[in-house]
Amino acid sequence: MQYYYFFKQQYLLDSPLEDAAVLNTFRREWQDMATSPFEATFEGLHAWGSKAHCYGMFPPTFLSGYVLGIRPDGPVQRKTLLVEPRLGNLTVASGVVVTEFGPVEVSWRKGANGWAFRVSTKAKARIRLRLPDARSVVLDGVPSVNAHVDGRWTEFDLGPGEHCGSWSSSH
Numbered sequence: 001m002q003y004y005y006f007f008k009q010q011y012l013l014d015s016p017l018e019d020a021a022v023l024n025t026f027r028r029e030w031q032d033m034a035t036s037p038f039e040a041t042f043e044g045l046h047a048w049g050s051k052a053h054c055y056g057m058f059p060p061t062f063l064s065g066y067v068l069g070i071r072p073d074g075p076v077q078r079k080t081l082l083v084e085p086r087l088g089n090l091t092v093a094s095g096v097v098v099t100e101f102g103p104v105e106v107s108w109r110k111g112a113n114g115w116a117f118r119v120s121t122k123a124k125a126r127i128r129l130r131l132p133d134a135r136s137v138v139l140d141g142v143p144s145v146n147a148h149v150d151g152r153w154t155e156f157d158l159g160p161g162e163h164c165g166s167w168s169s170s171h
Contacts, residue, residue: 003029004058011066011086014151016132020088022062030059070097070104073128083119084130084153101125114168119158127158134167 003025010018029045033056036047041056043049065071069085072078081099085108094107101123109116114136119129131137134154137144140163148155154167 001055001058007062007066011062016088016152019066019086022086023067023088023090026059026063030056064095064097067093068095068097068106068108069130070099070106072100073126076100078126079124080126080128081121081123082128082130083158084128085117085132087115087132099123099125111166114166116164116166118162118164120162121158122160124160127160129156129158129163130154131156131167133169135169137165137167139163139165 007022007025010022032046033042036042036051038051040052041054042051043053043055066084066086067088067090069083071082071084073080073082079101081101081104083104083106085093085106087093087108087110090108091110092108094105096103096105102121102125104119104121104123104127106120107118115131117131119127121127129139130150130153133152134147137147137154137156139156144156
């Protein structure tokens with residue numbers, strides 16, 4: 001359980017190096033569970049204890065909420081979802097995250113000149129898209145100049161539907 005609290009602190013540091021460090025810890029410490037024929041979560045790392053235990057279930061929360069980047073933005077009453085990928089050293093990531101407001105599908109793919117992405121949702125919520133280290137952004141075919149910049153994040157509001165775009169990084 002200590003990893004749960006440790007990962008929360010690492011993500012609060014808001015650093016690409018820490019984002020990659022979390023992924024590397026997942027790869028190292030949860031490899032046994034991910035490749036196990038039990039198809040369940042373990043009580044402890046490296047097959048220690050029960051082979052079907054709730055303690056091993058938090059990695060999917062971080063993978064969907066931080067790596068794919070889909071999580072509530074504040075209390076549920078605000079009806080706002082954050083789409084903020086922490087891709088670390090990945091070159092591709094995609095998935096569907098079921099939220100309180102409906103499913104959100106995302107895909108992130110690193111190319112030679114930056115990242116391509118797709119966000120698709122019918123969620124009945126405000127969607128805040130935050131792209132890391134974005135120097136140049138194209139959203140739905142339009143070069144974006146009306147974005148809000150907050151530290152290393154470039155932010156947009158999205159409506160329901162499918163949105164595609166790309167961004168190049170300042171790193």
